[in-house]
Amino acid sequence: xxxxxxxxxxxxxxxxxxxxxxxxxxxxxxxxxxxxxxxxxxxxxxxxxxxxxxxxxxxxxxxxxxxxxxxxxxxxxxxxxxxxxxxxxxxxxxxxxxxxxxxxxxxxxxxxxxxxxxxxxxxxxxxxxxxxxxxxxxxxxxxxxxxxxxxxxxxxxxxxxxxxxxxxxxxxxxxxxxxxxxxxxxxxxxxxxxxxxxxxxxxxxxxxxxxxxxxxxxxxxxxxxxxxxxxxxxxxxxxxxxxxxxxxxxxxxxxxxxxxxxxxxxxxxxxxxxxxxxxxxxxxxxxxxxxxxxxx
Amino acid sequence: xxxxxxxxxxxxxxxxxxxxxxxxxxxxxxxxxxxxxxxxxxxxxxxxxxxxxxxxxxxxxxxxxxxxxxxxxxxxxxxxxxxxxxxxxxxxxxxxxxxxxxxxxxxxxxxxxxxxxxxxxxxxxxxxxxxxxxxxxxxxxxxxxxxxxxxxxxxxxxxxxxxxxxxxxxxxxxxxxxxxxxxxxxxxxxxxxxxxxxxxxxxxxxxxxxxxxxxxxxxxxxxxxxxxxxxxxxxxxxxxxxxxxxxxxxxxxxxxxxxxxxxxxxxxxxxxxxxxxxxxxxxxxxxxxxxxxxxxxxxxxxxxxxxxxxxxxxxxxxxxxxxxxxxxxxxxxxxxxxxxxxxxxxxxxxxxxxxxxx
Amino acid sequence: xxxxxxxxxxxxxxxxxxxxxxxxxxxxxxxxxxxxxxxxxxxxxxxxxxxxxxxxxxxxxxxxxxxxxxxxxxxxxxxxxxxxxxxxxxxxxxxxxxxxxxxxxxxxxxxxxxxxxxxxxxxxxxxxxxxxxxxxxxxxxxxxxxxxxxxxxxxxxxxxxxxxxxxxxxxxxxxxxxxxxxxxxxxxxxxxxxxxxxxxxxxxxxxxxxxxxxxxxxxxxxxxxxxxxxxxxxxxxxxxxxxxxxxxxxxxxxxxxxxxxxxxxxxxxxxxxxxxx
Numbered sequence: 001x002x003x004x005x006x007x008x009x010x011x012x013x014x015x016x017x018x019x020x021x022x023x024x025x026x027x028x029x030x031x032x033x034x035x036x037x038x039x040x041x042x043x044x045x046x047x048x049x050x051x052x053x054x055x056x057x058x059x060x061x062x063x064x065x066x067x068x069x070x071x072x073x074x075x076x077x078x079x080x081x082x083x084x085x086x087x088x089x090x091x092x093x094x095x096x097x098x099x100x101x102x103x104x105x106x107x108x109x110x111x112x113x114x115x116x117x118x119x120x121x122x123x124x125x126x127x128x129x130x131x132x133x134x135x136x137x138x139x140x141x142x143x144x145x146x147x148x149x150x151x152x153x154x155x156x157x158x159x160x161x162x163x164x165x166x167x168x169x170x171x172x173x174x175x176x177x178x179x180x181x182x183x184x185x186x187x188x189x190x191x192x193x194x195x196x197x198x199x200x201x202x203x204x205x206x207x208x209x210x211x212x213x214x215x216x217x218x219x220x221x222x223x224x225x226x227x228x229x230x231x232x233x234x235x236x237x238x239x240x241x242x243x244x245x246x247x248x249x250x251x252x253x254x255x256x257x258x259x260x261x262x263x264x265x266x267x268x269x270x271x272x273x274x275x276x277x278x279x280x281x282x283x284x285x286x287x288x289x290x291x292x293x294x295x296x
Numbered sequence: 297x298x299x300x301x302x303x304x305x306x307x308x309x310x311x312x313x314x315x316x317x318x319x320x321x322x323x324x325x326x327x328x329x330x331x332x333x334x335x336x337x338x339x340x341x342x343x344x345x346x347x348x349x350x351x352x353x354x355x356x357x358x359x360x361x362x363x364x365x366x367x368x369x370x371x372x373x374x375x376x377x378x379x380x381x382x383x384x385x386x387x388x389x390x391x392x393x394x395x396x397x398x399x400x401x402x403x404x405x406x407x408x409x410x411x412x413x414x415x416x417x418x419x420x421x422x423x424x425x426x427x428x429x430x431x432x433x434x435x436x437x438x439x440x441x442x443x444x445x446x447x448x449x450x451x452x453x454x455x456x457x458x459x460x461x462x463x464x465x466x467x468x469x470x471x472x473x474x475x476x477x478x479x480x481x482x483x484x485x486x487x488x489x490x491x492x493x494x495x496x497x498x499x500x501x502x503x504x505x506x507x508x509x510x511x512x513x514x515x516x517x518x519x520x521x522x523x524x525x526x527x528x529x530x531x532x533x534x535x536x537x538x539x540x541x542x543x544x545x546x547x548x549x550x551x552x553x554x555x556x557x558x559x560x561x562x563x564x565x566x567x568x569x570x571x572x573x574x575x576x577x578x579x580x581x582x583x584x585x586x587x588x589x590x591x592x593x594x595x596x597x598x599x600x601x602x603x604x605x606x607x608x609x610x611x612x613x614x615x616x617x618x619x620x621x622x623x624x625x626x627x628x629x630x631x632x633x634x635x636x637x638x639x640x641x642x643x644x645x646x647x648x649x650x651x652x653x654x
Numbered sequence: 655x656x657x658x659x660x661x662x663x664x665x666x667x668x669x670x671x672x673x674x675x676x677x678x679x680x681x682x683x684x685x686x687x688x689x690x691x692x693x694x695x696x697x698x699x700x701x702x703x704x705x706x707x708x709x710x711x712x713x714x715x716x717x718x719x720x721x722x723x724x725x726x727x728x729x730x731x732x733x734x735x736x737x738x739x740x741x742x743x744x745x746x747x748x749x750x751x752x753x754x755x756x757x758x759x760x761x762x763x764x765x766x767x768x769x770x771x772x773x774x775x776x777x778x779x780x781x782x783x784x785x786x787x788x789x790x791x792x793x794x795x796x797x798x799x800x801x802x803x804x805x806x807x808x809x810x811x812x813x814x815x816x817x818x819x820x821x822x823x824x825x826x827x828x829x830x831x832x833x834x835x836x837x838x839x840x841x842x843x844x845x846x847x848x849x850x851x852x853x854x855x856x857x858x859x860x861x862x863x864x865x866x867x868x869x870x871x872x873x874x875x876x877x878x879x880x881x882x883x884x885x886x887x888x889x890x891x892x893x894x895x896x897x898x899x900x901x902x903x904x905x906x907x908x909x910x911x912x913x914x915x916x917x918x919x920x921x922x923x924x925x926x927x928x929x930x931x
Contacts, residue, residue, distance in 0.1 A: 047767035100670040121913040123863025125883040130684040185380035193394030197664030226760025228866035272758035
């Protein structure tokens with residue numbers, strides 16, 4: 001996954017770039033830049049632009065009415081609920097996992113790290129499927145759930161579970177390398193000075209990892225709000241009830257209601273852009289504090 | 297408070313970091329654990345602090361067994377090698393930390409904390425840095441803040457892990473004198489770890505020389521320097537010339553010479569290693585008297601500084617012998633490279649050569 | 655001794671216990687459900703479910719398109735990482751931030767946006783249509799979608815390595831008479847190759863499981879443009895839970911192998927780098 005390390009201060013500085021011996025002739029430079037920009041335009045900028053163009057194709061009025069539509073609003077609400085539950089749970093998990101893995105040595109650690117990564121490697125469709133196998137009508141707990149009039153699949157709990165699964169590793173993956181790099185000197189110093197476990201966590205560890213933590217939360221949140229495949233399997237697509245924003249987009253699109261579909265999509269695209277801005281800000285702060293540590 | 301360490305063992309996997317270490321640190325002394333990296337000195341310090349648990353053996357503070365006691369209850373001050381200052385806290389908050397995390401009933405009031413922290417910052421002469429953050433400080437300043445932080449909890453024992461290791465040469469010299477003065481003021485039982493013999497010799501009341509998880513010698517700087525207990529200590533403290541030798545009836549043969557051994561330095565007959573400090577070698581232009589002497593050629597002369605170092609080659613041998621003369625003596629002799637001289641060893645120390653018999 | 659582990663920091667049992675509990679609850683037990691469900695099938699039933707011509711065609715399509723998409727990303731991702739670390743040009747910082755868009759943009763949004771562009775009446779589709787080239791609703795569309803979602807991986811794995819390369823080694827190469835191309839192929843490329851391979855594998859692994867962005871642009875015609883995750887959904891919708899799960903297990907096993915490979919690669923990579931320092 002991408003990490004904070006991408007913004008680390010480049011050793012390759014501008015002074016060297018001007019050096020003739022280790023740079024390319026101008027025509028090579030501009031050809032390469034042009035090729036990269038063409039690639040990014042085809043695959044990145046145009047789709048982004050298309051979302052907003054298509055959304056506004058039928059005018060602002062259509063656009064706004066598509067967004068204040070009751071189904072759209074309830075889809076937004078459900079999306080926020082799912083993220084609001086999944087993000088804090090995975091946050092707590094991420095801190096606990098990183099604490100155990102970064103501060104202690106134990107057998108099977110690398111297996112644990114690999115297992116935490118598992119959800120990255122699992123197709124979202126399969127992530128949905130496994131919960132159907134457990135909580136679906138024919139699943140392990142299906143009979144019991146229906147006897148007690150409880151619903152997980154084709155209901156909100158299933159959507160939340162699928163969302164937790166697909167966003168499972170994000171916080172842990174950010175924190176583990178960060179906390180490993182920071183070592184345990186400061187925690188030991190706090191311990192010698194008499195601090196309790198929770199005092200160490202709150203006063204020493206968390207302030208040190210706050211940027212990595214925030215970064216992980218931003219990534220988790222973006223994925224939680226945007227997840228489609230896994231949620232699609234467990235949702236049942238009940239309008240106004242079990243539709244998240246991405247599912248709402250799909251339904252409108254399949255009904256050939258393109259303007260409304262793209263209007264809803266544009267909200268998600270805006271969220272994605274906000275995510276990128278926040279991410280850049282956090283990376284900037286994290287790089288700044290990393291530089292401060294390097295001088296340490 | 298005195299520290300007694302009894303038969304402490306510690307392994308990391310197959311690696312034996314500490315192998316049956318027994319050691320007393322008298323109350324109020326400043327003791328150096330001296331040895332090369334990997335000799336177990338830092339592990340021992342961390343075991344005293346309670347940051348590691350020994351596999352066997354026990355630690356006593358003033359006669360009381362503290363082996364099982366939690367690090368938080370040991371009342372030790374620990375200065376980490378890289379200081380481990382809390383980088384998101386100001387200098388003031390760093391020093392105040394140990395007081396602030398106390399349970400409510402024993403926590404001093406804010407005013408009291410403020411008073412104590414400023415007192416400590418004055419002690420380390422850095423009161424003016426209270427509002428800075430650790431990354432804004434120089435290495436020497438961080439070192440002193442780390443010390444102030446450790447002292448804030450009024451520890452009974454102060455432990456310092458390579459306290460000057462990360463500093464440049466000039467700051468290091470200043471700081472170690474300062475630490476010595478501070479210790480003379482506070483008289484808190486202190487143990488510091490170092491790999492720098494000069495540092496240990498200058499600062500400590502007592503030096504513990506360690507090697508491969510064992511204590512080689514314990515003594516005052518004078519004792520360990522003048523009377524090394526083992527070849528290892530000889531090699532580790534100061535420059536030394538080493539010769540393969542053979543002991544027979546109280547005489548050691550070195551490079552064809554038979555040298556009578558002092559009473560306090562007798563060895564059993566057999567293969568041995570002989571050691572002579574460079575400043576215990578006298579150089580003469582002509583052979584005089586009956587004392588045994590080598591004939592040697594002057595290979596190089598390094599005449600910078602108060603001492604002149606000569607690199608001598610014994611005639612008919614490959615061995616290079618190093619000698620140190622005062623500038624005065626050197627001028628008196630008026631030596632040039634390539635000349636032939638006679639050298640007279642004094643204070644020859646001999647140890648049984650275990651490698652040869654093995 | 656009462657303390658078995660060498661570490662006096664508190665919270666080990668609590669944090670590891672919670673980690674394993676939560677991991678089991680959310681990931682391990684549900685995933686094991688797939689394997690247990692599959693074990694109810696006889697070997698023959700399993701084989702029919704996972705090796706019928708329509709399913710095999712979907713494997714070929716999924717892996718083929720993923721491979722092409724990841725390859726495009728390897729080539730152009732390297733180029734992008736190079737341009738972003740070595741050159742200055744207007745808008746560079748914004749472009750750098752936008753590279754992560756596929757991580758942040760919901761896949762469904764990407765799917766309909768790409769379809770809109772590459773459909774015969776779209777911005778690019780309309781340019782290609784007169785030449786008889788169809789992108790949307792064909793396997794080419796699938797490659798486009800999979801390229802989009804895998805775009806950041808190579809850039810983000812190669813970029814930090816390029817940034818950390820010591821300029822002195824390149825200067826040394828130049829001083830020994832190497833031209834830029836020789837310096838690149840003999841000095842720079844070997845240094846970034848492991849990261850490039852890691853990025854490629856990540857993009858590939860992500861593409862294999864991708865669903866949201868593909869189904870809009872794919873056309874989803876059986877035997878032609880139907881990806882494996884869609885097969886699973888189709889079987890599910892026909893209440894063929896065992897069949898769906900059997901195909902899922904095949905994909906899971908492949909994903910696990912890929913994950914192990916990637917982790918091994920990264921471990922090897924970090925060891926190599928740490929030894930270099």
